[in-house]
Amino acid sequence: xxxxxxxxxxxxxxxxxxxxxxxLAPGVDLQAVTITAGDSYPDQSFSAxxxxxxxxxxxxxxxxxxxxxxxxxxxxxxRSESRLVNGMPLFSEISLKSAYQxxxxxxxxxxxxxxLSHTKExxxxxxxxxxxxxxxxFDDRPELxxxxxxxxxxxxxxxxxxxxxxxNSDGSAEWNLYADPPAAKTIFDLNVPIKLVSLDVTNQLPFxxxxxxxxxxxxxxxxxxxxxxxxxxxxxxxxxxxxDTLTVACVIRPSLFEFKDxxxxxxxxxxxxxxxxxxxxxxxxxxxxxxxxxxxxxxLLLELLRSR
Ligand code: RIB
Ligand code: CA
Numbered sequence: 001x002x003x004x005x006x007x008x009x010x011x012x013x014x015x016x017x018x019x020x021x022x023x024l025a026p027g028v029d030l031q032a033v034t035i036t037a038g039d040s041y042p043d044q045s046f047s048a049x050x051x052x053x054x055x056x057x058x059x060x061x062x063x064x065x066x067x068x069x070x071x072x073x074x075x076x077x078x079r080s081e082s083r084l085v086n087g088m089p090l091f092s093e094i095s096l097k098s099a100y101q102x103x104x105x106x107x108x109x110x111x112x113x114x115x116l117s118h119t120k121e122x123x124x125x126x127x128x129x130x131x132x133x134x135x136x137x138f139d140d141r142p143e144l145x146x147x148x149x150x151x152x153x154x155x156x157x158x159x160x161x162x163x164x165x166x167x168n169s170d171g172s173a174e175w176n177l178y179a180d181p182p183a184a185k186t187i188f189d190l191n192v193p194i195k196l197v198s199l200d201v202t203n204q205l206p207f208x209x210x211x212x213x214x215x216x217x218x219x220x221x222x223x224x225x226x227x228x229x230x231x232x233x234x235x236x237x238x239x240x241x242x243x244d245t246l247t248v249a250c251v252i253r254p255s256l257f258e259f260k261d262x263x264x265x266x267x268x269x270x271x272x273x274x275x276x277x278x279x280x281x282x283x284x285x286x287x288x289x290x291x292x293x294x295x296x297x298x299x300l301l302l303e304l305l306r307s308r
Contacts, residue, residue: 002029003124005251006115008108009244010038010074010129010176011045011065011082013231016052018128018244023058024224024304025252031115031123034108035065038129038179039074040082042067046105048086053100055091056223056308063101066108070130070179072166072273081234090230108133113141122149126251127187128244130176131155135183138190145190154247155184156198156276158262158288163199170271174199177266178274184266188284195259196288197247198276204294207232207240211298215305224308242297249297250289252304256296259287 005028009015019033033049035042042065049063073079112134116123125148127134138145155176157163162173169178177184188194212232219226250257264276265283277283 002027003251004029004031004119004121005124005126006032006034006112007126007248008034008036008112008129008134009127011035011040011042011049012078013081013085013235014240014242014244015039015128016045016049016085017228017231018248019049020052020224020228021245021252021301021304022126022248023060024307028252030061032062032064032111034111034133036108036129036133037067037069037073038176040079044082044086048082048088050100051086051091051094052227054094055227058100062106062111064106064108064111066133068132070132071181072168072179074175074179084234085231088230090227109136109140112137113144116144116147119147122147124149124152124251126152126248128154128176128247130179131183131187132180135180135186138186145192148192150193150195151187152195152197152247152251153187154197154202154243156196156264156288158196158198158200158264158276158278160200160203162275164274168271169273172272173274174276177276181266181268181274184274185268188264188266188286191284194286195250196276196286197250198288201257201289201292202241202243202246204292205242205246205297207235207242209236212236214298214302218302218306222306222308225305228305245301246292246297249300253296253300256293256300257289258291260290261285262288
């Protein structure tokens with residue numbers, strides 16, 4: 001039995017690779033990949049992801065995107081990376097006529113809504129970007145929360161500082177939740193089970209050139225490894241982490257992780273907007289990943305990439 005999953009992401013390098021890993025994972029039934037206007041220009045990351053699927057001759061999920069701007073947009077210089085990804089020379093061999101998905105493109109929230117409406121089995125929603133489009137689904141149709149098995153969210157900073165350096169932030173929030181705090185609060189308040197892959201655990205896994213070399217070493221016999229190595233090469237010189245690939249690993253191989261219960265709330269205004277604040281009274285219980293088997297995680301990535 002495969003696990004039905006929807007992946008909502010914001011189209012940066014780690015998001016696109018995370019979606020690819022879910023697609024390659026044998027135990028996952030990836031039903032849709034939806035892109036939000038977070039850390040990319042979604043038309044660019046959408047087009048890049050179609051090219052990735054075409055390059056690897058994959059089939060299955062519907063791909064969608066929405067351009068609705070978030071409350072606190074990511075810096076343009078980060079978002080522009082999506083233009084580089086979409087224009088990668090590796091994709092020059094791909095003809096648009098053979099692109100993975102043809103025809104009209106639907107909005108992210110419509111696709112998520114449709115998947116939930118029609119499913120017989122509750123779906124796991126993995127979110128690795130701002131929760132803007134996911135929240136819209138439940139603002140419009142709150143009853144659909146009964147169709148969600150759990151949310152697995154890359155976001156938050158429980159016992160560590162945040163990673164936002166902006167004039168309207170005191171630095172306590174993590175980018176995905178800071179980008180749209182009301183949307184995050186909507187999802188937290190649904191009281192559907194949540195697993196958080198917060199900075200507490202992603203800080204333990206900076207991206208490394210050693211790992212890139214291991215991916216490159218298998219690129220000759222695996223197109224997915226060639227593609228992944230090309231994508232990771234774009235970020236090898238900046239401070240980058242396995243944020244989103246770690247989050248999907250939490251769905252693909254949860255045994256790699258240890259989780260702890262914590263009661264938290266998302267703050268929606270002021271200098272701490274987007275902060276996942278611990279609460280003794282109030283707030284809600286979530287599970288957050290406290291530790292991960294780092295070597296096991298890297299082996300999993302290499303194993304999935306080698307399969308294509
Ligand atoms: O804070 C890290 C998160 O912000 C990651 O999901 C990254 O892709 C960006 O969305
Ligand atoms: Ca992301």
